[in-house]
Amino acid sequence: MDIDALRKDTPACGDVLHANNAGASLQPRPVTEAVYEYLELEQRIGGYEAAIERADQIQSAYDDVAALIGAHPDEIAFADSATRAWQLAFNSVPFKAGDRVLTSVAEYASNYIAYLQLQERLAVDVVPIHNDETGQLSVQALADLLDESVRLVAVTHVPTNGGLVNPAEEIGALVADSDALFLLDACQSVGQLPLDVRDVKADLITATGRKYLRGPRGTGFLYVNEDALGRLHPANADLFGARWVERDSYQFRDGARRFELYESNLAGTIGLGAAARYANDLGMDSIWQRIRVLGEGLRTALADQRGITVVDQGDLRCGIVTFTMDGCEPRELVDKLRRQRINIWHSGVESTRLDMERRGLRSVVRASLHYFNTEQEVERLVEAIGAAR
Incomplete structure (x- = not known):
C-alpha cells in the first residue's frame, strides 16, 4: 500500500490522529x-x-x-x-x-x-x-x-x-x-x-x-x-x-x-x-494484513506500559485494541486525548453486558486502527496515553 497517497486521499489525516475506526472511520x-x-x-x-x-x-x-x-x-x-x-x-x-x-x-x-x-x-x-x-x-x-x-x-x-x-x-x-x-x-x-x-x-x-x-x-x-x-x-x-x-x-x-x-x-x-x-x-487481504500488524503493534506497546492492562481476547485478534488504565476512567481518557486531536473511544458494560460482567469490567478504552494509520501515529498514541495518567 502507498500509505502516503492513501492519507492524502483522506483529508482529515492532516488534522487528527484517528483511532476510532470501530466507531466511525474517516471517509476518503x-x-x-x-x-x-x-x-x-x-x-x-x-x-x-x-x-x-x-x-x-x-x-x-x-x-x-x-x-x-x-x-x-x-x-x-x-x-x-x-x-x-x-x-x-x-x-x-x-x-x-x-x-x-x-x-x-x-x-x-x-x-x-x-x-x-x-x-x-x-x-x-x-x-x-x-x-x-x-x-x-x-x-x-x-x-x-x-x-x-x-x-x-x-x-x-x-x-x-x-x-x-x-x-x-x-x-x-x-x-x-x-x-x-x-x-x-x-x-x-x-x-x-x-x-x-x-x-x-x-x-x-x-x-x-x-x-x-x-x-x-x-x-x-x-x-x-x-x-x-x-x-x-x-x-x-x-x-x-x-x-x-x-x-x-x-x-x-x-x-x-x-x-x-x-x-x-x-x-x-x-x-x-x-x-x-x-x-x-485496495484488496481486503492487503487491508487486513496491515490492520493486524498495526493492531498487534499497539497491543504490545500498551502491554509494556505500567498501569495499563490490555483486555483483548481470542485466538485471532484484529485492529480493535481495548484496555484499562489505573487511575483514569476510560471516558476521562477519551476526553483528554480529544483535546490533543487524538480520537479514541470507550465501551461500557451496557454495550456487551454478558461479556463485561463475566470479566468484571465496567468500562474499557477502545482504540481502533485502520490501514491509513502509521507506525508513528501508534507511537504518538501510546505516548499520549502514558502521559494522561
Whole structure:
C-alpha cells in the first residue's frame, strides 16, 4: 500500500490522529465526492429525476458491495444502519414457541434487546454459547447445543468491546449441517478483514457503512442467501419490496431487495457503493494484513506500559485494541486525548453486558486502527496515553 497517497486521499489525516475506526472511520475523497455529486444533482434536477439519471450508478452500489463479500447483487439489500439491517433479518425469522436462539457471550446490546423482546412475545429460549479458553465462541459448545429446537444461531463476528474475531467459518460449517438459520453481525468486520459468504455459509449477514468500510453514516446493508429466502418473511414490506397483485393478496419481489422500502437515502447508497469499490480496489487481504500488524503493534506497546492492562481476547485478534488504565476512567481518557486531536473511544458494560460482567469490567478504552494509520501515529498514541495518567 502507498500509505502516503492513501492519507492524502483522506483529508482529515492532516488534522487528527484517528483511532476510532470501530466507531466511525474517516471517509476518503471518492466517497464524499460521490455523495456530494449526487446531492447536487438532486438539487439541480429533482429527486426522482436524479434517481432515473443515475440508475446505473445506484445499481453499481449493489454490485460493489456484493463483490466485497463474494455475493450476488440480488442477495444485497440496503438499509439506513447495520442495526436496521440486523432487525430486518431477525424479525423475518418465523419463530414459534419452543424455539431456541443461540448467540455469543459478546453479543451487542441492540441485538440482545431484540432477543429479550422476542422472549416477551413468545416462549423462545435465548442461550448464550460458552467461550473457549481463548475467550472466543466455543465451536464445541455450539455443536453440543445444536438440535432440532434451534431456529437461529446469531453471532457477532467482532464485538464492539474488544479485538477478538469469532470463528465465523467454523460456526457456519456447523450450522449448515443443521436446520437452523445463521445470522452473522459483521458490523465491525466488513471492511477490516476478508469475508466471503461462500466460506462463512451464513444465511444472513449485516454490516454498516460508517465503520471500517469508510462509508457514510446512515448506511448499512443486509446479505440474504438466495437459498434462505423461502424460509424468511419480511415483517415490514411496502410497494417496493412487494407488489399488491390483487385486492386481498401481495407478492414479494425476487431477491434480497424485498427487505427494502421505496424511500431511501440514494446519496448514501451511492457513497456506500463508492466505499466498497475503494476497499475492493485496495484488496481486503492487503487491508487486513496491515490492520493486524498495526493492531498487534499497539497491543504490545500498551502491554509494556505500567498501569495499563490490555483486555483483548481470542485466538485471532484484529485492529480493535481495548484496555484499562489505573487511575483514569476510560471516558476521562477519551476526553483528554480529544483535546490533543487524538480520537479514541470507550465501551461500557451496557454495550456487551454478558461479556463485561463475566470479566468484571465496567468500562474499557477502545482504540481502533485502520490501514491509513502509521507506525508513528501508534507511537504518538501510546505516548499520549502514558502521559494522561
